[in-house]
Amino acid sequence: MTMRSGEVGKRIAICKECPELNKLNFCRQCGCFMPAKVRIPQVSCPLLKWDSMNVEDSKDKIPVKDITEE
Ligand code: SF4
Numbered sequence: 506m507t508m509r510s511g512e513v514g515k516r517i518a519i520c521k522e523c524p525e526l527n528k529l530n531f532c533r534q535c536g537c538f539m540p541a542k543v544r545i546p547q548v549s550c551p552l553l554k555w556d557s558m559n560v561e562d563s564k565d566k567i568p569v570k571d572i573t574e575e
Contacts, residue, residue, distance in 0.1 A: 509558070516543035516555050523554065 520526050520543065525533045532539055534551040542548055546558040 512558055513543050516550075519550070519554050523552075525552065 520539045526539060527533060530539050549557045
C-alpha cells in the first residue's frame, strides 16, 4: 500500500501542532503511533483534522514498508 509523500508531510505537520500528540508520538485520541499511522491512506484523524485518501492515481508514492526506516 502506498500514498503521496506530500500528504504524509501535511498529516505529520498537523499532528505535531496538535495537543493530543504526546511526547512519544502517540495520539491520545486514537492511541496510535503517529509516525506509522500518517502513512496509511485509509485512516483518518479521530478529531477530523485530516482525512483518509484516495491513492489510486498517485505518481509520487512511498511504500508503507519504509515506515520503520525513518
Ligand atoms: S491524529 Fe488527530 S487528534 Fe491525533 S494527534 Fe494527529 S491531529 Fe491530533
